[in-house]
Amino acid sequence: AQSVTQLDSHVSVSEGTPVLLRCNYSSSYSPSLFWYVQHPNKGLQLLLKYTSAATLVKGINGFEAEFKKSETSFHLTKPSAHMSDAAEYFCVVSVLGGSYIPTFGRGTSLIVHP
Amino acid sequence: NAGVTQTPKFQVLKTGQSMTLQCAQDMNHNSMYWYRQDPGMGLRLIYYSASEGTTDKGEVPNGYNVSRLNKREFSLRLESAAPSQTSVYFCASSEWGRDVNEQFFGPGTRLTVL
Numbered sequence: 001a002q003s004v005t006q007l008d009s010h011v012s013v014s015e016g017t018p019v020l021l022r023c024n025y026s027s028s029y030s031p032s033l034f035w036y037v038q039h040p041n042k043g044l045q046l047l048l049k050y051t052s053a054a055t056l057v058k059g060i061n062g063f064e065a066e067f068k069k070s071e072t073s074f075h076l077t078k079p080s081a082h083m084s085d086a087a088e089y090f091c092v093v094s095v096l097g098g099s100y101i102p103t104f105g106r107g108t109s110l111i112v113h114p
Numbered sequence: 115n116a117g118v119t120q121t122p123k124f125q126v127l128k129t130g131q132s133m134t135l136q137c138a139q140d141m142n143h144n145s146m147y148w149y150r151q152d153p154g155m156g157l158r159l160i161y162y163s164a165s166e167g168t169t170d171k172g173e174v175p176n177g178y179n180v181s182r183l184n185k186r187e188f189s190l191r192l193e194s195a196a197p198s199q200t201s202v203y204f205c206a207s208s209e210w211g212r213d214v215n216e217q218f219f220g221p222g223t224r225l226t227v228l
Contacts, residue, residue, distance in 0.1 A: 032214035043219035043220055043221045046218075051213065090156065090157070092217075101159060104156050105156060106154070
């Protein structure tokens with residue numbers, strides 16, 4: 001079985017300040033982890049993914065995430081927020097050899113103030 | 115490549131009416147999914163198809179049926195629409211095999227049931 005918890009439903013930052021979106025997971029097997037972004041009235045787009053290679057994963061638009069097995073975490077970070085980063089972010093866990101169903105977190109809404 | 119396409123983009127139904135949401139992907143993926151997205155609920159899986167010729171229920175299948183018409187197309191049918199089915203519906207596809215791969219999402223269908 002697998003599950004994922006996004007610890008904040010909303011995160012508010014000022015433009016130019018760092019972004020931290022938190023995600024914890026649980027999995028019976030080695031997980032693959034993903035972050036997706038959804039801009040208003042759009043579909044979801046992959047930001048980055050971890051699939052058992054390097055634990056620090058770089059994605060699009062300056063985002064990165066670090067897989068920490070000991071903490072069962074996969075937090076998303078960005079050094080400097082931009083207004084265009086305002087969106088909904090989803091953390092997702094999948095397990096190779098498990099079901100064909102990825103498990104989604106409930107999402108974190110990132111608000112960026114000028 | 116168009117990726118994942120969905121039709122229609124918007125739809126308004128009256129209670130009791132039926133309709134079919136269409137989804138097609140041109141990436142030769144084996145797995146396809148239907149989700150609904152409601153405020154504060156994240157994405158909830160309605161049905162999925164692990165491969166051509168198979169379909170399975172997800173978390174919220176009641177009131178819906180699906181057809182995997184061929185490898186490209188996966189349709190979602192509402193036989194008798196209810197106001198509780200007002201939502202945004204997303205179709206997704208992925209290649210599930212030796213590696214766990216990301217899902218690709220369509221732009222969504224915004225459905226209102228009056």
